[in-house]
Amino acid sequence: MSGDSLLIGAGALANGGHALHGLLGGHHGLRILVLVLVVAAAAVIVVALTRRARARHAQKGRSAVPASPASAAGVPEHALAGSLRSAGARRDGGAIVARGLSKHYGEKVAVDDLSFEVQPGHVTGFLGPNGAGKSTTMRMIMGLDAPDRGSVTVYGRPYHSLGWPLREVGALLEAKSVHPGRSAYAHLWMLARTNNIAKSRVDEVLEIVGLTSVAHQRAGQFSLGMGQRLGIAGALLGDPGVLLFDEPVNGLDTDGIRWVRQLLRGLAADGRTVFVSSHLMSELAQTVDHVVVIGKGRLIADMPIAEFTSRNSRSYVRLRSPQLDQLRPALEEAGASLTTGPDGSLLVHDLPAEKIGELAWQESVLLYELAPQSASLEEAFIESTEGNLEFHGDPPIEAHGVSQP
Amino acid sequence: MTVQTPVLPPADRAAVTRAGHYGFGAVLDSERIKIVSVRSTVWTLLATAVVGIGLSAVVTSAQAARYSARTAAAQQAFDPTRSSLSGILFAQLAIGVLAVLVVTAEYSTGTIRATFSAVPRRPLVLAAKLILFSVITFIVGEAVSFAAFLIGQGILSGKTPTATLSDPSAVRAVTGGGLYLVALGLLALGMATIIRHTAASISVFVGSLFVLPIIAAVLPSSYSDDISRFLPQQIGTVMTTAHYHGTDTFGPWTGFIILCAYAAAALITGAVLLVRRDA
Numbered sequence: 043m044s045g046d047s048l049l050i051g052a053g054a055l056a057n058g059g060h061a062l063h064g065l066l067g068g069h070h071g072l073r074i075l076v077l078v079l080v081v082a083a084a085a086v087i088v089v090a091l092t093r094r095a096r097a098r099h100a101q102k103g104r105s106a107v108p109a110s111p112a113s114a115a116g117v118p119e120h121a122l123a124g125s126l127r128s129a130g131a132r133r134d135g136g137a138i139v140a141r142g143l144s145k146h147y148g149e150k151v152a153v154d155d156l157s158f159e160v161q162p163g164h165v166t167g168f169l170g171p172n173g174a175g176k177s178t179t180m181r182m183i184m185g186l187d188a189p190d191r192g193s194v195t196v197y198g199r200p201y202h203s204l205g206w207p208l209r210e211v212g213a214l215l216e217a218k219s220v221h222p223g224r225s226a227y228a229h230l231w232m233l234a235r236t237n238n239i240a241k242s243r244v245d246e247v248l249e250i251v252g253l254t255s256v257a258h259q260r261a262g263q264f265s266l267g268m269g270q271r272l273g274i275a276g277a278l279l280g281d282p283g284v285l286l287f288d289e290p291v292n293g294l295d296t297d298g299i300r301w302v303r304q305l306l307r308g309l310a311a312d313g314r315t316v317f318v319s320s321h322l323m324s325e326l327a328q329t330v331d332h333v334v335v336i337g338k339g340r341l342i343a344d345m346p347i348a349e350f351t352s353r354n355s356r357s358y359v360r361l362r363s364p365q366l367d368q369l370r371p372a373l374e375e376a377g378a379s380l381t382t383g384p385d386g387s388l389l390v391h392d393l394p395a396e397k398i399g400e401l402a403w404q405e406s407v408l409l410y411e412l413a414p415q416s417a418s419l420e421e422a423f424i425e426s427t428e429g430n431l432e433f434h435g436d437p438p439i440e441a442h443g444v445s446q447p
Numbered sequence: 448m449t450v451q452t453p454v455l456p457p458a459d460r461a462a463v464t465r466a467g468h469y470g471f472g473a474v475l476d477s478e479r480i481k482i483v484s485v486r487s488t489v490w491t492l493l494a495t496a497v498v499g500i501g502l503s504a505v506v507t508s509a510q511a512a513r514y515s516a517r518t519a520a521a522q523q524a525f526d527p528t529r530s531s532l533s534g535i536l537f538a539q540l541a542i543g544v545l546a547v548l549v550v551t552a553e554y555s556t557g558t559i560r561a562t563f564s565a566v567p568r569r570p571l572v573l574a575a576k577l578i579l580f581s582v583i584t585f586i587v588g589e590a591v592s593f594a595a596f597l598i599g600q601g602i603l604s605g606k607t608p609t610a611t612l613s614d615p616s617a618v619r620a621v622t623g624g625g626l627y628l629v630a631l632g633l634l635a636l637g638m639a640t641i642i643r644h645t646a647a648s649i650s651v652f653v654g655s656l657f658v659l660p661i662i663a664a665v666l667p668s669s670y671s672d673d674i675s676r677f678l679p680q681q682i683g684t685v686m687t688t689a690h691y692h693g694t695d696t697f698g699p700w701t702g703f704i705i706l707c708a709y710a711a712a713a714l715i716t717g718a719v720l721l722v723r724r725d726a
Contacts, residue, residue: 185567186560187725202567205468213564219557221485228484229558235477236565237469276561 137162137284137315138183142192145178145339152178154339155192160317162283165310167330167347168319171427175339176319177215180288183317184213196284208237208280214287218269222262226253226272229261234279247275266293274305285309287318291325303329323423337427354422359395361388362411369407376401387411471575474566478575482583485552488545492583495541495628496591503534503595504602511606528610528620528689531599535624535687536680538591542584542628543652546635549576551645559726569721573640577714580636584629592624592687616689623686623699630706631679637713641720656680682706 136159143156153175160166170176181187183194185201196204196211204210220229230244248254251271256264261272270293277285287306291299306329310316320326333350335343343350363369366388373380378393390398395414402409482488510530514522553559566572596617600609610617634655639648656679663674672695675681682702685691697705 181560181725184560184564186563204567205466207469207567208565211564215560215564216557219560221481221552221556221558223485223487224481225484228480229561232477232480232484233561233565235480236473238473 136160138194138196138317139198140179140183140192140194143179143182143189143194144191145175145182145187145189152339153182153189153336156336156339156341157192158334158341158344160284160315160334161332162315163310163313164331165306165316165318165326165329167326167333168317168336169323169326169333169423169427170319170321170336170342172321174321174336174427176321176336177288178339179336180213180215180286180317180319183286184211184215186215206237206280208233208239208282210280210282211284211286212277212280212282213285214270214273214277214290216288217266217273217292218261218264220261220264220269220272223260225258226261226264226275227257229272230275230279233276237280239280243279243281247278250278251275267295267298270294270298274302282314284315285317287316289319289321291320299325323420327420335423335426342426350426351422354426357414357416359390359393359398360411360413360415361390361398361409362386363388363402363407363409365407369402369405372401372405373398389415469566471571474571475575475579477565478572478579482549482579487548487552491541491545491548492587495538495545495587498541499534499538499591500595500598501534502537503531504598506533507531507599507602511603514607522607524692525607526610526688526690527600527603527608528596528617529684529687530603530607531596531610532592532620532624532687534595535592535627536683538588539628539631539656539683540653542588542632543635543656544649545584546580546632547639547645547648547652549580550636550639551643551648554643555645563726569726570718573714573718573721577633577636580632581629584632585625588625588628589622590625591628592621595624596621610689614689619699620687620689623703626703627683627686627706630703630710631683633710634679634706634713637710637715637717640717641713676702677705679706679709 138160140159141157143153144151145153156175156179168176168179178187179194182189183196183201193200195201201207201211220226224232226248227244230247231241233239234241234244245254245257248257251274253268253271253275256268261269264272270290274287274290277287287302290302290306294302306316306318310331318326318330327347330347333343333345333347334341335350343354345353360383361369370380370388373390373393376393376397378398379391381389381391383389395412399409399412402412507530510525514525517525553562562572563569596610596612600611603609612618612621635648635652638651638655639645642648642651659678660675660680663671663678665671666674676696681696682705685696685702686699688699691699696702
């Protein structure tokens with residue numbers, strides 16, 4: 043097939059060469075050189091195009107998989123979201139489905155055999171340390187980077203085959219991906235135009251993100267937070283059912299962070315699929331329903347947030363007492379494991395607070411403090427990604443989110 | 448800046464099976480919005496006009512003043528059309544920069560990710576850029592070329608022989624000025640699509656215009672002539688000359704076809720890379 047078309051191409055070029063004969067004049071050697079170069083260039087292009095066509099073909103075959111049952115039946119996704127999960131139909135119910143996704147840049151493996159699904163009607167947190175492969179994964183969902191292996195689909199289709207991409211998927215990928223000389227309004231309008239989105243919708247999203255008053259200023263004058271809002275406006279532009287946000291609260295002030303959290307919750311409550319990445323667990327702790335945690339490009343956890351917290355963190359009791367040494371043997375005998383906290387307090391693991399109180403009373407030990415601690419989401423996150431940090435030499439980026447144990 | 452509670456229209460979750468597909472017309476219009484909404488592109492076009500017409504006038508004035516002092520042979524070889532179009536060879540720099548910016552500004556600012564998210568079929572974006580750029584450059588290029596010609600003939604009038612638009616060769620050369628800018632600009636656009644970085648693209652473009660001739664000139668003349676006639680600069684000179692007396696060059700239309708072939712090769716290579724590479 044490709045051989046044939048190559049031959050035909052070469053034949054056509056040879057004919058073209060005869061036509062060129064007169065044009066190129068008497069320089070025989072030069073004429074041959076030019077012809078050889080042209081034929082070689084044409085051959086390279088033909089081969090490249092056929093390979094591309096074959097790849098497209100293969101992808102189309104894959105995309106023949108029907109969309110989720112809800113969409114096939116024409117029922118709004120969120121109406122079925124709950125029943126899909128409880129019926130154990132989770133495997134096919136995801137609005138975003140990644141299967142064996144792998145990507146490397148040069149020698150560096152960015153994403154390694156990653157499979158997960160993102161469900162409609164929920165805010166799904168995409169967590170991992172910096173460099174874990176979150177942004178790469180998001181770019182692959184958006185069809186910007188091509189995976190080496192595996193596939194990722196939105197509503198069962200690869201991104202590039204979506205008819206109205208902005209109306210189905212909205213994404214905030216990188217802060218300030220805007221020409222600094224272009225106004226916020228023009229930026230949104232030129233995007234809206236491609237997907238036949240009405241001009242009035244541009245005003246609407248500017249209003250939603252609170253940029254109406256600066257809509258006609260050049261985006262180069264925007265602060266990081268305003269740039270972030272403009273990115274969010276771009277994601278909302280097509281009123282899409284699937285939304286991706288890569289580190290959306292970066293550069294936002296407290297008000298802005300609260301606003302983003304509300305926005306995410308509101309979008310999910312509408313029945314939309316919300317997939318939001320962060321390297322700081324604390325940013326999202328109260329916002330997400332489900333977490334997909336990765337480290338070094340590999341999946342670490344994919345579960346409801348409550349399950350993730352309880353699985354990856356151990357609760358403990360903090361004790362302060364002038365007679366700690368007197369209490370230690372009794373606690374150890376009762377099966378507790380003991381560590382010392384940074385302030386000299388005793389941290390008691392694997393023993394409920396009630397039992398500790400009883401023992402202290404029996405041993406006649408005076409207690410200043412008996413405080414049950416449940417590990418924060420941050421700790422669960424760090425525990426689960428331990429050993430998966432990409433940059434070991436650097437100062438720990440996660441440190442400022444950690445609560446004191 | 449006020450922070451408000453998100454107000455969202457009711458979600459239309461049946462988005463999955465929306466009929467239809469984004470079309471080329473919309474992509475073309477989006478590219479138009481991109482060009483007119485950024486000052487640098489507008490300024491570059493203005494620079495093209497100012498440089499093209501202004502420098503033509505300056506060079507023409509200088510040649511008019513010197514004409515009587517030149518040898519008979521030089522006077523014989525003087526081409527009033529060519530003289531009045533000298534500015535085109537400067538305007539080509541501005542056009543090349545515009546062509547480069549149309550592509551690389553998207554990469555340097557990150558807009559390319561938004562663009563390809565909206566239009567995942569990337570060759571469509573390149574095709575829209577190409578068509579829009581060609582139309583704009585053709586209009587501006589021809590306007591500059593004709594204006595420079597008419598102004599130039601006015602300057603030359605009474606001091607040297609002049610050309611008129613009743614001479615088909617002169618019309619060919621003046622039209623050729625605009626066409627040369629379009630073809631050369633498309634070559635720059637293709638280069639930029641391959642290279643993706645503003646500074647590197649402009650360097651390669653300027654290098655192919657001004658450095659290659661220098662390299663060709665220092666080679667032994669038997670090679671030099673063979674190579675020189677393939678260079679864009681040389682092709683441009685012939686295209687904007689009504690009566691070319693030199694030998695060892697391509698005719699104006701042959702040169703134009705060769706230039707278009709360069710542009711096509713660069714654009715096709717760029718398109719293939721555009722589809723294959725990560726954005």
